[in-house]
Amino acid sequence: MLISTESLKKNINDKCILKDASFTIEDTDKIALIGVNGTGKSTLLKILAGIENYDSGTIIKKNGIKIHYLPQNPEFKTDCVWDEIQLVNSKNEHPVAEFELKSILTKLGITDYQSAMSTMSGGQRKRVALALALCTSCDLLLLDEPTNHLDNDMVEWLENYLIRSKSAIFMVTHDRYFLDRVCTKMIELDQGDLYIHNGNYEVYLENKETRIEQEKLAAHKHKNLYKKELEWVRAGVQARGTKSNSRLQRFEELRQKRFKQQEESLKINAAMQRLGNKTIECMNLGFDYPEKQLFHDFNYVLLRQDRIGIIGENGCGKSTLLDVIAGLKQPTFGTIEYGTTVKIGYFRQADQGVDLNTRVIDYIEEVSKVIEYDRMTLSASQMLERFLFPRNMHYTTLSRLSGGERRRLYLLRVLMQEPNILLLDEPTNDLDILTLDVLEDYLDNFQGAIITVSHDRYFLDRVVDKVFVHQEDGTFKQYSGGYSDYLIKSKDENKKVVIQKPIEKKKRSLLSYMEKKELEQLPEKMELLETEMETLDHQMNECQNDFAKLKELSDIRTQKEEELEILTNRWMELEEKKEG
Template sequence: MLVSMTDLTKYNGEKCILDHVELHIENKDKIGILGVNGTGKSTLLKMIAGVENYQGKISYQKDIHINYLPQTPHYDENDSVMETVYKQIDTKDVHDFEIKAQLGKFGILDEKQKIKELSGGQLKRVALAIALIKPCDLLILDEPTNHLDNGMIEYLEKFLIKWSKGLLMVTHDRYFLERVVNRIIEIDHGQIYKYEANYSKYLELKQVRLETQLSSQRKRKLFLKKELEWVRAGVQARTTKSKDRLQRFEELSKVKDVEVNGKVEMIHTFSRLGKKTIELHEISKSFGQKKLFDEFSYMFKQHDRIGILGDNGTGKSTLLNILTGNLKSDTGYVEIGETVRFGYFKQGYDDLPMNKRVIDFIQEISNDFKVDGQGLSAKDMLERFLFDARLQHTPISRLSGGERRRLYLLRVLMMMPNILVLDEPTNDLDIDTLNILEDYLDNFEGIIITVSHDRYFLDRICDGLFILQNQHLRYVNGGYSQNLDTSTKEEKEKSQGALAYKQSKKKKIKMTYMEKKEFEEIEDVIMNLETNLNQIEEQMNGVTDFKEIDELSRQRDDLQKQIDEKNERYIYLLELQEQIDNQ
């Protein structure tokens, strides 16, 4: 066993990240860690890597070597790339040519370049190369695919498939989780759930777990309802009641309900898009002597879903800036229709004012936003995107990476775009939020143009690709897997998951507005009916007049009938909500 964790507990301020959990990592485990943003995935990696304190016990195999890739690596900015590698790696174990070859795999070609001259993405790729070169027993990777182009991701995937030692990683790349891992660990409300599965099998097992938990909870609540009637039967009779039965009632009453994560409620906003959208006429672009792409023409159709592919440095973000009018092409021109309204979701956080409070950032757009005819304040909008009262008054600088991306996305959608331009939209978003974003994009009425390294996302969303390759830009029909060959037939078949989902997706189950309202109020209604029933039964005890008893009996029977009907309706709505949650 490589690592054994027992009674592990971690608090982030008042928030419990891990609550007395247990986890063991074996020699050849390849583990993916899942959970919504803020649940503590990166924190768990840091604890195992020994760079974060905790309560409890972590035991390691004797003489274990751990390589850890953090989300944001830090090195001496005055060192060169090669000096940085030498400080991290014993050169007796690795030759210079191996180091240079690995750096080259991740696009780092000038090993004499200073760390301070590298972009954040280049720095992450240097750190990834170091983590893969350095011999170890356990490889810990935090979002390793961020800042990699598709070719690098495919290389990393093949490297990890062949990896014969322990692997622990946080990633939102669903193809990685499908092909590489053999175990999945889910962090949910301070607890750890373990699945001996890859991604597709995990989805099945998770649904079974939730259905079992919710079914047990529903039965427990129905049982408690009956027991509550028994407990309330009368003070005088209580002295004769079974102490064991009362004790069981008290114990069941203390059992916590199943905690279900809140889900982002995407806002469906759209400005009318006219017939003329974006027209590219013989555009090209170079920077100095470096040509990015030669003359290219294209007319965007009203419901185009275009993905942009290319290695790092080939001009993907440059192309987005030309399309949106933020940058001029060297030749040709771009025509943008009068009704076009861009929503530009950029790659980084440069546009976010870090010292500003979350709610102030959204109020700048609107504090009276209209969605489906309903007026929503900035507070309401933020709650839909899972920013509670505490987070709303927090400076943006204190948000996690995923929370910042979610906030930025909300602001973009509030601009009511009819053309969504997404530059690496999947970075730092958890898989639950990604699934909701993909559902939203399925139903978006305008044009979507996206740069993404997430292969599942490209397969799910895009029906056409712009491919930047060899200083040339071309258009092809279809998504990622339809246009790029994978190494084996088996890998190619595994690549079709998102496409198959897209083609076979059934109409989603939804509650109507009235059903939602009824579901929110029905427990209070049942409680009021039961209170009225108890009052009538108490009243009947002191009545001797036959006619009055007959009237009270009729009222009692009528109330009991209403309670039974409401209970049946409640169970139906509860099961409907389960189906919606499990979609």
């Protein structure tokens, strides 16, 4: 056991974060902490990291435990990437080899190791902080939204890295494929209460549905019983004098009992203006910076109900393409034509230039004070309540909201504009799973066109029906289907090694002649692969300053590792069959 908590309580102002939280973290656990934005997930991580205090309860930690905490907004002790990572590595009991440090940075898209942190974007700084976390020797990794600002390839690499990691992991993330692959336990934080689910995301969904139904049933029974007792208490004055104290006490307990407001109260209902036949036509679009060409020859006529995903490495120009389509940037080449009825709603990675001293209600009313929907007129205040902002939060300033709450509020602001074409730039960043589910349902019924840039593979599979993938030559290649469909097609095109599931063991207990021969040859093949991997390690160590070569060697090593895993599985299968 690494950490044991008992009856933790935590309040922030008048908000209950933890009521009576008790749980343990074992040394092999890979735990996800999930819940609605603003419930206190980041606060609980800070409590475990020893950064924030709690009101009461106990936390028992294993003697000498080493904990590393990755916050959403990291801070650094130096201004140089390599100086920072060397500083962290020097504190490790067994320092990581230099080529491994550079390999991790390269995998996370940091190729200039001498970069100044002060000149980096927020996403780049978060990736540096993630690299520092992965390079740290520790018993427990506390990760707050580790997949934010990672492209799809980086997320897949991080999945495999954490699956193999010997450290226990306790993290906040809303990437549902990531939850399914990496995590073995879910802890749900719901209005101060903790619910523990042993299993992955699929198990959590099943358990939660059962729990909500039970809570609804209990609330319904309570309501009926309270109604009966209320009638009894309201009986005539003469009868009241003879009422038993025990029954009156039970009525008082029933009266004071409160049930949770169910999460289904979040409703995304918004109108859209009529969209004509002509939407947006992109002709030979290209965009260059003085030092780099991002993309060129982008041609597409947007259909009225298109569902398009944009995929590519960080920095390839995906967000810039959305900026160009939205009219915020002028293309270096080509032209865009817009239909007269087009009204774009652009949900960017951040609402840039917003004053955090603005009140919640004023932030929404800047766009519109009312919205017409389904023959109803809904005020900004009513829409806020539908987005899980109760009336007591309407006059709160934006600075007091959590990152996820601010993101959800920004989504409402975009929808209040009644757009008929939605541009979504990383819409899943910082949004909780409940909001994502409801947003996806809303997008299913949205009658206009949608173009989204996202690293969330689940979201892409759920929402889009075609993807444009950025190519090395600066063009975008179109694939039909979602992210998983694109992966299958691209692997077929490139004829890459695909890891197959181990073949099911046959009922025969004896090996055939060919299987015996294969079993004899496998150890030699496995040993050869291991030797090749050692050679690659030496080569990576010798070319530490050539990041292009380092990345090439790292990719080859990963491929060799996958081939070794396939051979190992096959060897184990044949050995079992041989032994009957």
